[in-house]
Amino acid sequence: MTDTEAAPTWSLPDDRDSVRDALIDWYEADHREFPWRRTDDPYAILVSEVMSQQTQLDRVVEAWEAFLERWPSTTELAAADRADVVGFWTDHSLGYNNRAKYLHEAAGQIESDYDGRFPESPDELQELMGVGPYTANAVASFAFNNGDAVVDTNVKRVLYRAFDVPDDDSAFEDAAADLMPADRSRVWNNAIMELGGVACEQTPSCDEAGCPWREWCSAYASGDFTAPDVPTQPSFEGSRRQFRGRVIGTLREYDELELDTLGHRVRVDYAPNGEYGREWLRGLLTDLEADGLVELDRNAEPVVARLRR
Template identity: 40%
Template sequence: MSDSPPFPALPKKDRGARLRRSLLAWYQTQRRDLPWRRTRDPYAIWISEAMLQQTRVATVIDYWRRFLTVFPSIADLAAADEDAVLAAWSGLGYYRRARSLHAAAQAIVERHGGRFPANREQALALPGVGEYTAGAVLSIAYDMPEALVDGNVERVLARVLGAPGAAGSGPLKRFVWAVAHELMPEDDAGLWNQALMELGALVCTPTQPRCSDCPWKRSCAAWASGSPTDIPAPKTRRATQRLDLQGLWVVREGRVVLMQRPEGGAMAGMWELPTRRSEESLPSTLWSAAWPAGLRPRLGAPLMEAQHAITHHRIRIQVLEARVAARIPSPAYEWDFANLEGLPLTGITKKVLAQLGRP
């Protein structure tokens, strides 16, 4: 027998109706005016949702605008070079998502005439489109009664119903999805889903929920318990690993040496300074402890340091001036500074170039 407390019952019809009424009324007056909320274009909404899974709203706004300027339609995205897509995504991290967007755009052109399908099974069959993204695009763009659960929705629904279980755990996820389906209204599905997410983003935040401003305060189990932040229980986190790197700054006649990361690994296909792990760094599969073969660098003075965070890693790179062999071995390449703009660069390389720039 399990010791975990049981999950509460799903909300009955009249409670569900009250929750919907109060939240939708709150959303009408409190929602943020975000650019992707001014359109019903499924492509624009899809891109915003993909980016919002990566980073904060404030960062997404500029990326979203730029991405839609470079690729104004699904057909434009499908026809683009992968390098151009990665370049437009560069800085958002998790490049597999950008590759999936590109592949999904090609599938949409092939199978659905260039329009995001208004059909759940067809949407879920697209590369990189999971339950959350399908629910978001179908409900917001097409008003289809499709539920969605992201971290915000999970937290809000777990709190209001007093659900046990750790954040992100299988049992809690299943329960919250069941609640989200149960509460889904027949009309205004997109508004409802956005209202749920907005409550989690603005009021029912992870560590400092503003319960006194919450439209659900009166029927919230977590608020009644007196310690709303105890729900959901924290998930066990993977420790962050610190990595110390050294990068080479090799510039000859206005050209800088960069290396392309191998296919199949992290940040595949992106360009970075020739990089190695420092001797004192913890081991990692992301960078080798040796300089890339054939470069034979002669190290000069340290030029700068930069810090960067990627999933589960805090990275510090020391950039050294260097000379390398006259013939640069592939996959290294000497890039003209003028041609770097459209190149998919790793986040840390972007930071270094922003500081050192053109010599």
């Protein structure tokens, strides 16, 4: 026998159905109300998922409503200027403006490749720009009740603590899939992420939140609430990301800007031939250009930059 697979060192409770029912009952009895939980429009759900990947949910609500009012469907969004979509992202402090571009591009894909209608399977949804495994399953679940088990950091933390699933992506996927009741991805994925969001947070509130899994939970029994490591980010102040943000913000105020002018507005210590000079700025701008956010007119003399329309 050439099988080298080790037997799993973890196992889910025998009475899966009790575990499942307990979570679904807990979720249905009481949960946070978010407006995107009241729609099954895949476009509206996609927008909410992309926004919430980077921003606290409370701040997403307003932005989500405003975005849908301005661009109610992929038809309007695909026809929009990219600069306006990126500008909206900045105005609403939604972070990574790359994701505004992804959304804009995905809307274009839906219009041109899918005849204006969203595909319903996770595999097809993943073809859309900016849509990876998590978002594909979320949209398939919440719009079509047709997803597989989502695995995000909330779900990982829950599985790691409750059932000792090791910190390993394929183990998390297997466990999450085993646990999800067939054909109930909509309520299930909402419920397990809600559990991670309000009961099994970084510092857990098992009793306060009335966690429905206390009787099965390994961490609750042992008192060890260790969670999988989440990589910490380098500081934002002075980072390249901060200056990218400033370039976008500055270019929004002007139709176009010559490079040295832009440089001086972006950082006080800009010196054309210094450490933070033209070479540094060109580096930033060519990346922003490759990211589809900025256009450079290399024929102009001197070269000018503007937001991509």
